[in-house]
Amino acid sequence: MTHIRYDDPLTHIVTENVTTPAPVIAGTPVTSKGDVREHFGKLLHSSVDGKGLLYHPTCPKVHQWVRTAHHKWLTGRGFIRAVHLRHNLLPSGMMLSRLSSAHSKSCPVCVIAPYTVAHILQQCPRSHGTRIKRHNAICKYVAETMTKLGFKVEWEPMLRTTEGPLKPDLLASIGECAYIIDIAICSDGIDPDKVYLNKVAKYEPVADALVDTYSDIKLSAFVVNWRGAIAKGH
Ligand SMILES: [Zn+2]
The missing domain is CATH 3.40.1350.10 (Trna Endonuclease; Chain: A, domain 1)
Structure with a gap:
């Protein structure tokens, strides 16, 4: 931000002595872009759907496709679904059960397994x-x-x-x-x-x-x- 110096000496004195407290987010004062990044990063990685993104910050190349508006491999619909997958937002039974008790939290095939995208993709015999x-x-x-x-x-x-x-x-x-x-x-x-x-x-x-x-x-x-x-x- 450009620092503005006021020509009037009184205005200069007054504006130089304004004490602005750092903004506080959830009880933590944030004073820099880095603080804001760190705060929201922690918040994301402590959430149910965000904790699986814990290993993403260590590999910057994997964010490239999300920023590419015209992706040669994906249709618009495919791109949106891929973003949903990355953020664990595809409508699994577990996710829908948070919205309505009509949906089951358990996999219809494995019964005792949670009906999550992680289970469907990584473990469920139906998707072998x-x-x-x-x-x-x-x-x-x-x-x-x-x-x-x-x-x-x-x-x-x-x-x-x-x-x-x-x-x-x-x-x-x-x-x-x-x-x-x-x-x-x-x-x-x-x-x-x-x-x-x-x-x-x-x-x-x-x-x-x-x-x-x-x-x-x-x-x-x-x-x-x-x-x-x-x-x-x-
Ligand atoms: Zn299953």
């Missing part, structure tokens, strides 16, 4: 087929990206290791370099970086198995939670 399709769609996207960069990509290669056979989702190679890649879509209640580290550790024996074929082996994973937060990796 769709879950596989979602996993394969992300595999395809990663494979196409690597192919465009000149990598040869194998899907689900069966690799013999000292720990028994292991089958990562993808093996992308170029010359002496190979990426062992696994794909995971995790829940919004776990740090995607932890899932990433577990995936990489799981495929460590593969690096020994391929050491005679490739001199540069990279163990990698593409991990994203169902609300769009992406693991950063090492």
Whole structure:
């Protein structure tokens, strides 16, 4: 904000000595943009539908699509539904039960499970087929990206290791370099970086198995939670 200096000495003295208290939001004085951001961030992450966004601030790239008005992959309706999904605002039974007791909080298939979007997407046997399709769609996207960069990509290669056979989702190679890649879509209640580290550790024996074929082996994973937060990796 531009600081205005008044020419009249009295007006200058009076305006310079105004004591303006900091605005208070929910009992906390906020004095900067950072304070406001932090306050509303905490509020969001402590709410039922907002706590699943806890891992989003660590990966700035995942906010890009929300700001893109003309998205080539999504219709307007699809974009709105994707925003609803990110904010856990799709009308699940659990959400509708907050509005009316006519809606059930329990999954009609699993009965004891809560009828939430998280359950439908991550656990419910009814959506098993769709879950596989979602996993394969992300595999395809990663494979196409690597192919465009000149990598040869194998899907689900069966690799013999000292720990028994292991089958990562993808093996992308170029010359002496190979990426062992696994794909995971995790829940919004776990740090995607932890899932990433577990995936990489799981495929460590593969690096020994391929050491005679490739001199540069990279163990990698593409991990994203169902609300769009992406693991950063090492
Ligand atoms: Zn269910």
